[in-house]
Amino acid sequence: MTLPTMLTLARVIAIPFLVAIYFWAGKWAGEVAAAIFIAAAITDWLDGYLARKLDQSSAFGAFLDPVADKLIVAAALVLAAHHYQNIVISVCAVVIIGREITISALREWMAELGARGVVAVSWWGKWKTTAQMIALPCLLWEQDLFGLPTRQIGEITLVIATVLTLISMTNYLKAAYLTVDNT
Numbered sequence: 001m002t003l004p005t006m007l008t009l010a011r012v013i014a015i016p017f018l019v020a021i022y023f024w025a026g027k028w029a030g031e032v033a034a035a036i037f038i039a040a041a042i043t044d045w046l047d048g049y050l051a052r053k054l055d056q057s058s059a060f061g062a063f064l065d066p067v068a069d070k071l072i073v074a075a076a077l078v079l080a081a082h083h084y085q086n087i088v089i090s091v092c093a094v095v096i097i098g099r100e101i102t103i104s105a106l107r108e109w110m111a112e113l114g115a116r117g118v119v120a121v122s123w124w125g126k127w128k129t130t131a132q133m134i135a136l137p138c139l140l141w142e143q144d145l146f147g148l149p150t151r152q153i154g155e156i157t158l159v160i161a162t163v164l165t166l167i168s169m170t171n172y173l174k175a176a177y178l179t180v181d182n183t
Contacts, residue, residue, distance in 0.1 A: 002050035005061045007043045009070040014040055015075050022079050022140065028141035033079070037140055041133045053134050054088035070100045073132055080139040080154075088155060089139070092162040096132070099169045106176055118179045124168035 014036055022033040047065060053059045077093035107119050137153030 002056040002058060002061065003054070004047040004050070005058060005064065007047040007050070008068050009060060011040045011043055012064075015072055018072070019079065022083075026081045030140050034137040034140040037072065037137045039074055041137075044069055064170045069129075070104070072123055073136065073144055074100065076140060080136065080158075082140070083142075084151075086155075089158060092158045095162050096165050097167045103169060103172055106172060109183040110176055110179070113180070115176075115179050118163060119172045122168060124164055126172060128164035128168055129163050131157050131164055135161055141180050151160075 018033055018036045021029055021036065023029070026032075044065070047061070050137075052062060071156075074097050077096060081090040081093040103119065107116060110119050112117050135154045135157035138150040139158065141150045144150060
């Protein structure tokens with residue numbers, strides 16, 4: 001068990017705490033949930049950095065890292081959709097979660113065909129992730145922060161993340177189609 005893998009597992013373990021705290025009726029529930037999400041986002045970056053820096057990459061870690069990311073993002077999206085009961089947030093949540101399921105299945109299929117590299121992470125996907133990592137803590141936080149309207153920032157960046165989600169999904173599906181069509 002490497003340090004990067006332990007950090008990834010910590011993200012998975014944090015999910016029930018994120019949900020429980022968010023539904024806690026306390027005054028700071030949203031802020032604490034946002035802090036947990038931010039800590040998870042930091043560990044997502046940190047585990048990849050440490051795996052490369054310490055040469056501690058593993059097949060299990062490579063499998064678990066994207067799963068942990070998708071699980072915590074899906075949990076935060078469901079919390080936001082439930083809390084705000086807003087059509088824009090709900091549609092964005094469904095699109096993003098649907099894309100994650102679709103691309104995960106596509107990557108598995110392409111790996112079976114020996115063409116996993118065709119659907120490797122792209123810059124569109126990285127920008128999508130960045131937008132999500134801004135949007136979700138803002139939506140969880142709920143309160144204005146230093147005069148900044150976090151809910152509005154969260155909604156706008158979630159819409160941006162959704163557009164990037166659709167662009168990246170289209171690119172992945174097109175690349176896979178062209179690969180399969182040529183075989």
